[in-house]
Amino acid sequence: MIGSLRNLLGRKRDTGALPPPHPERRTYLTGDIHGMHGRLVQLLARIREDRGRIASDLVFLGDYIDRGPASAQVLATLYSLANDPRENVTCLMGNHERMMLDFLDQPARKGALWLINGGQETLASFGITRAARAGVSDPLDSLSQALRAALPAGMEEWLRGLPLRWRSGTLAAVHAAADPRRPIEDQKPETLLWGHPRFPAEPRKDGVWVAHGHRVVERPVAENGHIAVDTGAVRGGPLTAARVDPDGSVDFLQV
Numbered sequence: 001m002i003g004s005l006r007n008l009l010g011r012k013r014d015t016g017a018l019p020p021p022h023p024e025r026r027t028y029l030t031g032d033i034h035g036m037h038g039r040l041v042q043l044l045a046r047i048r049e050d051r052g053r054i055a056s057d058l059v060f061l062g063d064y065i066d067r068g069p070a071s072a073q074v075l076a077t078l079y080s081l082a083n084d085p086r087e088n089v090t091c092l093m094g095n096h097e098r099m100m101l102d103f104l105d106q107p108a109r110k111g112a113l114w115l116i117n118g119g120q121e122t123l124a125s126f127g128i129t130r131a132a133r134a135g136v137s138d139p140l141d142s143l144s145q146a147l148r149a150a151l152p153a154g155m156e157e158w159l160r161g162l163p164l165r166w167r168s169g170t171l172a173a174v175h176a177a178a179d180p181r182r183p184i185e186d187q188k189p190e191t192l193l194w195g196h197p198r199f200p201a202e203p204r205k206d207g208v209w210v211a212h213g214h215r216v217v218e219r220p221v222a223e224n225g226h227i228a229v230d231t232g233a234v235r236g237g238p239l240t241a242a243r244v245d246p247d248g249s250v251d252f253l254q255v
Contacts, residue, residue, distance in 0.1 A: 018225055020248025021209035023168040026056040028253075030241040031213040031220075031229035032094065033060070035068025035121060039239040040077060042255040047241060050253060058087065059166050061213040061229065062094020062175035062193075066118025068234045072125040072150075079155055093162035094175040095193045095214070101159060104144050111140035126150040164192040170207050171244055176214035180204045200226040211242060222250040 028047050033040050047058065064078055065071035081089045099117060102110035111119075123129075128146045148156065165184060166173040172184045174192045177199035182188075183206070191199075195214060203225050204210070213230035220240045221228050227250060233239040238254035 018203065019170070019207055021169070021171040021227075021244055021250070022246055022248055023057070023171040023244055025168070025246060026051065026054050027059060027168060027171060027244045028056060028241045029059045029061060029173055029211045029227065029229060029244065031061055031231060031239065032063035032216075032233065033068070033074050033239065034063055034066055034096070034118070034234035035071040035074055035125065036233045036239060037068075037070035037073040037077065039233050039255055040074055043239050043241055043253065044077075044081075046253050046255055050243065056088065057168060058089045059173045059211075060089070060091045061173060061211065062092045062162075063096045063213060063230075064091070064094065065100060065122045066096045066114075067121055068118075069121060070125055071122040075155060075159075076152065079152070079158055082158065090166050090173075091162055092166060092173060092175050093159075093164055093193065097159055097162060098193055100147075103140075104148055104156070107140035107144035111144065123147060164189055167208075169246070170209060171211065172208050173211045176212060178204075178210045178212075184208055184210075200224065200228070209244075211244070220252045220254075 030043065060078060064074045078091050081087050082091050096118065099114040100119065100122065103114040103119060123143060126147060128143065128150060165187065167184055176194055177191055177196040178184060178187050179191050179196050180198050180202040209225050209227060211227040211229065215228065216230050216232040217228045220231055220242060227242050229240045229242050231237040231240045241253045243251045243253060
């Protein structure tokens with residue numbers, strides 16, 4: 001299904017005492033892609049159709065790789081978008097990008113964690129087909145070297161430079177969570193990447209809405225100061241983007 005879900009799947013106008021989010025301009029926030037390149041291409045087409053000529057920000061909330069079959073293609077598409085001056089694209093780092101970078105840096109210490117969380121599928125998407133036997137006969141450092149060699153020129157530096165947060169007006173975006181008792185600009189990296197026990201149950205006091213992925217939800221939601229858009233595309237759910245307008249309205253697009 002391709003289309004705006006607006007009133008069908010999670011649009012929330014009743015925010016209680018909390019004012020709605022007010023970004024400086026229209027913003028599209030896309031949840032976890034996890035190697036589902038076909039869905040990404042469809043969603044990008046849907047976003048382009050929806051925005052027309054309206055100046056907009058596109059924010060991707062991390063976890064572009066792992067588990068799905070086409071992580072290399074997803075990274076190539078996002079890398080191209082991020083480097084296109086005609087687009088206003090921000091790609092945040094997710095915990096899966098962090099795990100892959102840790103694998104490149106410390107394969108012996110960090111490799112096993114990444115491989116069992118979808119890294120083998122990512123290696124395969126780059127044509128590194130021996131990943132499934134890495135724990136038996138292939139040293140992790142050789143796989144790390146093979147991945148570094150397979151990354152297109154400039155991509156590793158781009159990945160290392162991905163920001164952990166983004167903000168426009170009273171709308172912020174992170175991968176996993178934000179500590180509700182700390183300013184958005186003063187969050188711990190592990191919170192932004194992995195989550196926080198008080199998020200999203202405890203509301204913020206500063207009026208900032210936080211859009212995030214990481215936690216799979218059956219339906220996208222915008223309520224109580226948070227916007228959740230990871231609808232489990234790699235598990236058979238749709239890929240979701242939230243559209244947030246300066247007037248405070250929130251809509252969802254899915255493919």
